[in-house]
Structures are given as C-alpha cells and as structure tokens.
Amino acid sequence: MTSTHPTGDPALPELGGRAPTLAHVARLAGVSPATASRVLTGSARVSDAARSRVDEAVERLGYVRPAGSRARxxxxxxxxxxxxxxxxxxxxxxxxxxxxxxxxxxxxxxxxxxxxxxxxxxxxxxxxxxxxxxxxxxxxxxxxxxxxxxxxxxxxxxxxxxxxxxxxxxxxxxDVDNRGGALAAVRHLLGAGRRRIGTIAGPADLGAGVDRLEGYRLAAEEAGMGVTGLVCRGDFGRLSGERAMDRLLQRRPDVDAVLAASDEMAVGALSALRRAGRRVPDDVAVVGFDDAPVARQVRPRLTTVRRPSxxxxxxxxxxxxxxxxxxxxxxxxxxxxxxxxxxxxx
CATH class of the missing domain: 3.40.50.2300 (Response regulator)
Structure with a gap:
C-alpha cells in the first residue's frame, strides 16, 4: 500500500487522509508535544532552533490549530x-x-x-x-x-x-485602483506631448507594484508607444528611485517623462535628473504615486496619483x-x- 503525504514528501508523517495534529507537528520537528504547544501559543520558553523547526513543520504539514483549543x-x-x-x-x-x-x-x-x-x-x-x-x-x-x-x-x-x-x-x-491611477498618469503625460515615457516600477512580488506597471503598459499600448528600455524597477524607496533613474538615462537618454510607482522613488528620480543636468519638467516630466507629504515639500512640487490612505x-x-x-x-x-x-x- 502506498502512503499518501500532504505534499508528496516521503519525510512527512503518514496522515491517511486525516488532518495533521499537534503530535504530527512535534514528530516532524523532532520535539516533544509540549514544546510544540509552547511554540504555537507564543511562549518565550522555547529555543530559537526548536521554534524554527516547529514553524517549518507547521508549514510543511499545513497544520491549523483547532479554533476550540486556542488561547482566550x-x-x-x-x-x-x-x-x-x-x-x-x-x-x-x-x-x-x-x-x-x-x-x-x-x-x-x-x-x-x-x-x-x-x-x-x-x-x-x-x-x-x-x-x-x-x-x-x-x-x-x-x-x-x-x-x-x-x-x-x-x-x-x-x-x-x-x-x-x-x-x-x-x-x-x-485596495486602491493602482492600475487606473497609473493609466491616468501616463495619459496625462501623453496629453502634454510626452512621447518617450519611462517608468520606475515597484516590487514584482507586491500587488501594487504589479498593478501600477500594468496600468503604465496599458496606456503605452493604447497610445502605440514602445517601451523598450523604458522600464526599471525599484523597491518604493528613495535610493532605489535614484538608481533606477540613472539606469533609465543610460538606456534611453532621450526619455522625456517618467512615472515612478511611489513618491519616494519620484524624489530619488528628481535627484538623479538634477545631477544629470536635466530640468524638470522642461526636459523630463516626473509623476509620482501616493501623494505623500514629500510630494508638496520638494521643488518642483510633484504631480502624483493620490491614494486615500x-x-x-x-x-x-x-x-x-x-x-x-x-x-x-x-x-x-x-x-x-x-x-x-x-x-x-x-
């Protein structure tokens, strides 16, 4: 008879179609059930090594503590x-x-x-x-x-x-309409006569980063604008925006506008443009996202997409x-x- 494991991993205990229990977690982690229980209830009286093994066992088994046995x-x-x-x-x-x-x-x-x-x-x-x-x-x-x-x-x-x-x-x-906000921003830039619009996108593992980039791409496709060399990524932080703007200028020195997926990255882009001798908005227009307080504090003040935080x-x-x-x-x-x-x- 072939045993069935929750993830096909032969190292996992046999469950026979049943939900994993605390005993299964303890066995897989190599600790006592009492230690496993202390980890699951957040007790400080557990070593870091034991806590890590129990956490890993819980994830591998897909264990969920029964609602009736939870602490008050x-x-x-x-x-x-x-x-x-x-x-x-x-x-x-x-x-x-x-x-x-x-x-x-x-x-x-x-x-x-x-x-x-x-x-x-x-x-x-x-x-x-x-x-x-x-x-x-x-x-x-x-x-x-x-x-x-x-x-x-x-x-x-x-x-x-x-x-x-x-x-x-x-x-x-x-959520907020990240895709629609980015779409509106690029349409605004296109309406102002910008034709080589770059973007500093956010993280690819975060919904806001994915959706804001999708909005940019939709607007570019709508206008028939190519985006080769015009897409860079940052982590929403100021330094990453500055570095991404440097890369954009190296790849596409003809860039005439940029949509940054956060105001902090837009402020970083302003620094890079200033260092490169590019005037904003005369040479390169800049749009941020968030309408954070910094958008009103920098010069020139940032055009940005406001999200209702x-x-x-x-x-x-x-x-x-x-x-x-x-x-x-x-x-x-x-x-x-x-x-x-x-x-x-x-």
Missing amino acids: RSGTVAAVLCEDGCRVLGDPYFARLLWGVRRELNGRAPLVVLMAGRADEWRATIGYLRGGHAEGVLLVGARRDQAGPLARAAGGAPVVLAGRPLDEMPLPYV EDLGARLARELGAHTGGRPVAERAVVLRTKLIIRESA
Whole structure:
C-alpha cells in the first residue's frame, strides 16, 4: 500500500487522509508535544532552533490549530505590517493607514501593530497569531506567498488584506485602483506631448507594484508607444528611485517623462535628473504615486496619483468588523478610487 503525504514528501508523517495534529507537528520537528504547544501559543520558553523547526513543520504539514483549543482571545485587532521597521517608521503611508483603522475602530477594540519585515519579527508575529490573541487580523503589504502562512497562523480568526494578493489565497481585501491611477498618469503625460515615457516600477512580488506597471503598459499600448528600455524597477524607496533613474538615462537618454510607482522613488528620480543636468519638467516630466507629504515639500512640487490612505485603513477595519461579527459580506474585493493631482513636475 502506498502512503499518501500532504505534499508528496516521503519525510512527512503518514496522515491517511486525516488532518495533521499537534503530535504530527512535534514528530516532524523532532520535539516533544509540549514544546510544540509552547511554540504555537507564543511562549518565550522555547529555543530559537526548536521554534524554527516547529514553524517549518507547521508549514510543511499545513497544520491549523483547532479554533476550540486556542488561547482566550483578547479582543484585539492585529495589524501586521510586512515591512522592515525602518521602512514603516519612515513612510507616512503606514501612519495614515493605521490612523484610519484606529478612527474606524473608535475604541471598540484595541489595536496591536506588528512588524514582520525581518526574520525575527516574522517569527514573533507568527507566534503571536498562533497564540490566538487576535480577534481579527489586517495584513498590510503582504508579498507573494506571505499571506498564506500568516492567515493559517491566525487559525480561524478573520483576516483582511490591504492590497490585492498575488497568491491564490481566497481572502477578502481592500485596495486602491493602482492600475487606473497609473493609466491616468501616463495619459496625462501623453496629453502634454510626452512621447518617450519611462517608468520606475515597484516590487514584482507586491500587488501594487504589479498593478501600477500594468496600468503604465496599458496606456503605452493604447497610445502605440514602445517601451523598450523604458522600464526599471525599484523597491518604493528613495535610493532605489535614484538608481533606477540613472539606469533609465543610460538606456534611453532621450526619455522625456517618467512615472515612478511611489513618491519616494519620484524624489530619488528628481535627484538623479538634477545631477544629470536635466530640468524638470522642461526636459523630463516626473509623476509620482501616493501623494505623500514629500510630494508638496520638494521643488518642483510633484504631480502624483493620490491614494486615500486613511480611507483605506478605515475600510479595512470596517470589512474586518463585518467578518468578525459574522455578518454577510457582499464583496470579497473592495477597490477605492485614486485621483491624479497635477502640480509643477509634470
């Protein structure tokens, strides 16, 4: 008789079609069931090595802690920010989004903010969620393949994502119209007579990065504009925008406009253009995305696509409340409008 394993891995314990149990997790991790239980409840009395082995076993088995055996929930809403702390603390988008969440909660539930950018932060976040402390979970900035492990760690608590997921997890989400915003920005540049429009796209493993690039490509195709050599990538940060603009100028010195997928990258592009002796907007027009405070502080002030960050946070909390309260939810996806804000840079 051939044994069946959940992923076809012969090293996994035989389950015989049954759901994996805590005993299976402990056996695969090479620890006692008591140690496995301490890891799953977020106890600090576990070595890092044992915690890592248990976490790996949980992922390989697809283990979900039964809802009835979870620790007493504290009634909190956990906002998990899948970014390094330096990015979170330096980008006002996160503060504005969290303010919207808090405004909507209006004292009905405590808000706990978890950062899961580094490996140690990720382990601590997984441990907290597995401990059953959160009544609901908001995932912000989850990359491809991150939403699944975090949702499974929540073990039955409602989960809502900020941003369209790129994996196949059937989770509700709230997003902004990234594709439409980029499309409007490029159409504006084309209407101003720009014909060699480049873009500094965002990360390929994040929905916002994918959708903003798609909007740029749609506008280019609509206008019959070739994009050879006109697409570079950054990580939404200022330095990556500066470096990407340098690459664009090397590849296509005739570029006459650029859409950056974030205002921070647009500010980096301004620095690179200034260093190269290009005037903005006379020689090269620049459009950002977000309408962060920096868009009004730089000179020339940035034309940018405004996303409603506070409204996004408030809608996330509202959707989570609907799921937590067991009320029927009409849509799995909610997409908020963006708006092109025209200033001096384009």
